[in-house]
Amino acid sequence: MCRTLKRYGRRLLYRAGRRGIALAIFTATFATYGIGLVLGYKPTVLQALHLRIWIFGWMWIAVAMICFTGIFATNDKWHFALAVFAMAGWALLLVIYWQGAYGWASAVSWMTPCLLAVLISSWPEF
Amino acid sequence: MRLHRIFRWAQLRARFRSTFLFIIGITELPYGIALWLGSVAKQPLHWWPGYASEVLGLPLTFWAWAWMIVGTFLLATCWLHNDRLQFALAVALNVAWAGAVIQHAITGPSESGAWGPASIYSGIAAGIFMISAWPDPVPPPNGPLGPFKEEEEEE
Numbered sequence: 583m584c585r586t587l588k589r590y591g592r593r594l595l596y597r598a599g600r601r602g603i604a605l606a607i608f609t610a611t612f613a614t615y616g617i618g619l620v621l622g623y624k625p626t627v628l629q630a631l632h633l634r635i636w637i638f639g640w641m642w643i644a645v646a647m648i649c650f651t652g653i654f655a656t657n658d659k660w661h662f663a664l665a666v667f668a669m670a671g672w673a674l675l676l677v678i679y680w681q682g683a684y685g686w687a688s689a690v691s692w693m694t695p696c697l698l699a700v701l702i703s704s705w706p707e708f
Numbered sequence: 709m710r711l712h713r714i715f716r717w718a719q720l721r722a723r724f725r726s727t728f729l730f731i732i733g734i735t736e737l738p739y740g741i742a743l744w745l746g747s748v749a750k751q752p753l754h755w756w757p758g759y760a761s762e763v764l765g766l767p768l769t770f771w772a773w774a775w776m777i778v779g780t781f782l783l784a785t786c787w788l789h790n791d792r793l794q795f796a797l798a799v800a801l802n803v804a805w806a807g808a809v810i811q812h813a814i815t816g817p818s819e820s821g822a823w824g825p826a827s828i829y830s831g832i833a834a835g836i837f838m839i840s841a842w843p844d845p846v847p848p849p850n851g852p853l854g855p856f857k858e859e860e861e862e863e
Contacts, residue, residue, distance in 0.1 A: 600842055604835065611831030618824020625825075687742030691828050694735040698835055701731060705724055705842070 601662075602653040604702045608665045609649045611695065616642030625688055630679040642668070662703035669696035723844045726786045732798050732836065733782030740775030747772055756812055756822070763808045771808075774801065795840035802833035 598606065619625075619639030627635065645668045652661025669692050676689035743757065747768040757763050763771050778801050782794055806829035813823035 600838065603838055607831055607834045607838065610834075611827045614827035614830075615824050618822075618827065621824075623822055623824035687739060687746070688825075690735055690739045690742060691825070694732060694832055695828065695835065697731045697735065698728065698832070698839075701724065701727055702835075702839075 598653050601658055601702065601705070602655075604699075605649050605652045605658060605661055605665070608695070608699065609646045609653070612642045612646035612649065612665075612668070616640065616646060625676065627676055627679045630675050638672075659703065662699060666696055666699045666703070669693075669699065725791055725839070725842075725844055728836075728839050729782050729786035729791060729794050729798070732832075733779045733786060735779075736775050736782065736798075736801070737779030740772050740777075740779055743768060743775060744772035756825075757808070760812070764804065764811060771805075792840075795836060798836045799833050799840070802829045802836065806830040806833060 595603065616639045619642060620636050621639075622636070624635065630638075645664060649661050649665055652658040655661065673689045673692040673696060676692065677686055680686050680689070746757070757768055757771070760768060762768065778797050782798060785791075785794055788794075806826045809826035809829065810823055813826070
């Protein structure tokens with residue numbers, strides 16, 4: 583049982599490839615963050631573009647779903663592009679609408695995965 | 709002309725793993741500065757960990773310096789071929805910070821979804837961990853950077 587699971591796990595990882603695993607990590611991150619926002623987490627922004635924060639939570643969940651479809655896809659450039667666009671957009675939103683002193687700090691946190699996504703997207707599989 | 713040479717040298721010298729570490733370093737440093745500014749701010753802050761005096765039992769200033777030191781270390785040593793320590797430090801700091809967010813969500817003031825930001829740091833840590841095992845790609849023989857030197861030596 584354990585060996586079969588291990589074999590399937592390895593096959594799954596092999597099929598996804600490293601770029602696929604990167605997309606899986608982005609999917610998990612976006613989905614968790616989105617659920618957090620929907621459940622009531624308040625970042626340094628309370629309202630932006632006349633939208634409540636929980637709406638952005640659902641947007642993150644939607645982005646996570648789209649990124650999920652790219653895990654096993656051979657052509658994953660659009661999935662990476664969406665991930666970069668979402669993270670850069672969110673960082674920009676935090677920079678523009680931050681409230682309270684040094685609220686821009688959270689935008690820095692989002693710029694890290696955003697720039698890493700840009701780099702990984704240009705990294706060939708093998 | 710000289711600028712072009714410098715750019716060409718940097719292009720040849722740059723490796724994906726080095727660039728990866730450079731990006732982490734260049735974003736960890738300002739985050740540490742933001743934490744430090746938060747720790748010495750006189751006005752009340754409304755974001756975690758800005759308003760917290762301690763994180764995981766250590767003062768916020770300690771964490772601010774930790775982020776700044778690790779960021780500077782990554783920027784200074786990202787070009788080295790032996791980059792195990794750099795990757796390990798980056799993973800350790802992000803895992804510790806994700807743990808701090810989760811601890812804050814469990815023991816801190818009641819705030820639903822406070823564990824949300826832990827996903828960012830866990831995601832970054834997982835990404836760094838994965839990339840640490842990802843070798844630098846071999847440039848194609850007739851690619852934009854010219855022939856691959858080791859292949860030439862073999863011939």
